[in-house]
Amino acid sequence: MSVLDFTNSNANQYTWIQRLACNMIRYGCTTRPRHLAIVMDGNRRFAREHNFDRARGHALGADKLFDVCQWCYDLGINELSVYAFSLENLKRSKEEVDTLMDIARGKLKNIENSLDKIHQQKIGIRIIGNLDLLPDDIRESSYHLINETKQYKNFILNVCLYYTSRNEMTNVIKDIAKACEKNLLEISDIDDDLIFQTLLLSSSQTGRMPDIFLRTSGELRLSDFMLYQCRFSLWIFTDVYWPAFSVWHLYWIVLQYEMKSKQLIQARDQCQTMVKSENQFNEDKTQRIRNYFEWLDQQQNVERLKM
Numbered sequence: 001m002s003v004l005d006f007t008n009s010n011a012n013q014y015t016w017i018q019r020l021a022c023n024m025i026r027y028g029c030t031t032r033p034r035h036l037a038i039v040m041d042g043n044r045r046f047a048r049e050h051n052f053d054r055a056r057g058h059a060l061g062a063d064k065l066f067d068v069c070q071w072c073y074d075l076g077i078n079e080l081s082v083y084a085f086s087l088e089n090l091k092r093s094k095e096e097v098d099t100l101m102d103i104a105r106g107k108l109k110n111i112e113n114s115l116d117k118i119h120q121q122k123i124g125i126r127i128i129g130n131l132d133l134l135p136d137d138i139r140e141s142s143y144h145l146i147n148e149t150k151q152y153k154n155f156i157l158n159v160c161l162y163y164t165s166r167n168e169m170t171n172v173i174k175d176i177a178k179a180c181e182k183n184l185l186e187i188s189d190i191d192d193d194l195i196f197q198t199l200l201l202s203s204s205q206t207g208r209m210p211d212i213f214l215r216t217s218g219e220l221r222l223s224d225f226m227l228y229q230c231r232f233s234l235w236i237f238t239d240v241y242w243p244a245f246s247v248w249h250l251y252w253i254v255l256q257y258e259m260k261s262k263q264l265i266q267a268r269d270q271c272q273t274m275v276k277s278e279n280q281f282n283e284d285k286t287q288r289i290r291n292y293f294e295w296l297d298q299q300q301n302v303e304r305l306k307m
Contacts, residue, residue, distance in 0.1 A: 014247070018247055018248075021251055022071075022074055022075060022247075022251070025075060025251055025254055025255065025258075026074070026075050026076050029254065029255075029258045030258070031257065031258055031261045031262070031265065032075065032076050032077070032254065032257075032258070033077055033211035033212050033234075033254060033257050033261075034076075034077060034078060034079060034206075034208055034211060035077070035078075035079040035080075035081070035204065035206070035208045035209065035210045035211055035212075036072060036077055036079070036080050036081070036210060036211065036212050036214065037081040037082075037083075037210035037212065037213050037214065037225065037226050037229070037230060037233065038068070038080070038081070038082045038083065038214045038215075038216070039083045039213075039214070039215040039216070039222075039223055039225050040061055040064075040065065040082055040083060040084070040216060040242040041215055041216050041217035041219055041223075041241075041242055042061075042216050042217030042218075042240070042241030042242045042243070042244075043057040043058045043060070043061040043241070043242055043243060044057055044058075045057075045217065045241055046060070046061075046241035046242070046243045046244060047060075047243075049241075054096060054099065055099045055103075057243065058099060058100055058103055059103055060243040061242045061243050062103050062104075062107055063243075064242055064243050064245055065082060067247075068080070068245065068250065069155070069157060071247050071250050072155075072250070073155050075250070075251075075254060077254075078153070078154065078155050078156065078206075079155075079156040079158070079204065079205065079206055079208060080155075080156070080157050080158070081128075081158040081160065081203065081204070081210060081226065082157070082158070082159055082160065083160050083163070083223065083225045084104065084159050084160055084161050085100055085104070085129075085160070085161045085162060085163070086162075086163060086164055086223060086224065086225075087129075087130065087133075087162055087163065087164045087167060088164065088223075088224070090162075101134075101135055101138060104138055104161065105135070105137065105138050105141070108138060108141040108142065108145065109141065111125065111145060112141055112144060112145060115148055118148070118149055118152075119148075119149075121154060121155070122152040122153070122154035122155075123149060123152055123154060123155050123156070123157070124149045124150065124151075124152040124153055124154075124155070124156040124157070124205050125145045125146065125149045125156075125157050125159070126146055126149075126150075126156070126157070126158045126159070126205055127142035127143075127145065127146060127159050127161055128158055128159065128160045128161070128163055128168075128202065128203055129160050129161045129162040129163030129167075129168075130162040130163070130167060131143070131161070131162065133162045134161060134162060138161075142161070150205075153205060153206060156204075156205040156206065158203065158204065158205065160225070160226075163225075164224040164225075165224045165225060165226060165227040165228065166224055168199065168202060168203070169195075169199070169228065171202070172195060172198045172199055172202065173195075175198060175296060175299075176190060176194065176195070176198065179292045179295065179296070182295070184288060184291055184292045184295055185288055185289070185292050186285075186288065188285075189285055189288055189289060189292075194289065195228075196228060196229075197289075197293070198293075198296065199228050199229055200229060201293065201296065201297070201300075202300075203226060203229055204229070209229050209230070209231075209232060209233065209268070210226060210229060210230050210233045211233060211234065211257060211261070211264075212233055212234050212236060212253060212257055213225075213226070213230040213233040213234070213235045213236070214236050214237075214238065214253060215236075215237050215238070216238055216240055216241060216242045216245055217239070217240070217241050217242065218237065218238070218239040218240075219237070220237050232264050232265075232267055232268040232271075233264070234256065234257050234260055234261060234264060236253055236256060238253070
């Protein structure tokens with residue numbers, strides 16, 4: 001099956017050796033990642049090195065995203081979270097911000113126009129971030145796609161627009177404070193796990209933490225992207241600019257995870273076991289938290305339906 005095949009991507013046109021490598025990794029690795037988080041960096045520098053204008057660099061980067069969706073699906077990675085536009089990017093020139101929004105507008109419209117294929121392939125698309133800051137038409141397209149695909153989990157693409165991890169954490173604290181005001185939660189219910197689970201609900205359709213945090217372009221910065229969710233992720237920084245990212249880079253990254261994931265998985269499982277042991281004897285707290293998440297899900301549904 002071709003994921004997002006309406007994009008006319010060349011991603012599924014593998015050479016025989018690429019297809020062989022893909023099958024060996026998919027069926028040979030014992031701990032394949034399921035969720036990949038990517039800071040897609042290097043569009044402007046790629047354009048500068050190839051004497052392109054910035055707009056073309058960003059457009060090539062957007063096209064690369066759909067290639068990577070296909071590669072991930074073929075490897076058995078069924079959730080991809082990408083950093084498309086940070087709140088910090090608002091400091092860039094108006095011309096560049098407008099260019100980025102035009103690219104986002106075009107890609108979202110392409111997806112909207114192909115919703116029949118989205119439904120056939122059961123692809124979930126989520127737009128995450130401060131959506132109220134988006135231009136009206138992009139915000140409307142975003143909510144439309146979220147509402148149309150919210151039930152699908154065959155392959156999930158989380159696109160972070162007008163996002164920072166700090167802003168996300170701030171909104172989580174506000175949600176918890178509102179729940180306390182409504183007597184859904186008690187102050188004593190607030191702990192690391194409650195904050196984490198609330199963050200996970202906002203950023204992952206499957207509730208799975210990213211197995212890998214990837215940043216392209218050689219920059220050794222986190223850029224405020226899913227910091228809390230990636231605490232047990234394998235962090236990889238690669239020198240290649242995002243538009244030049246290839247399927248071979250992805251294969252290498254997945255093999256790195258295969259070799260290094262054991263300790264990460266053990267640390268994650270130990271942490272989860274400790275949290276469960278602390279909460280298992282408090283049935284009242286468990287019920288309050290369950291009610292809180294039901295209320296939070298209803299609030300998010302109302303938010304999605306407002307457009």
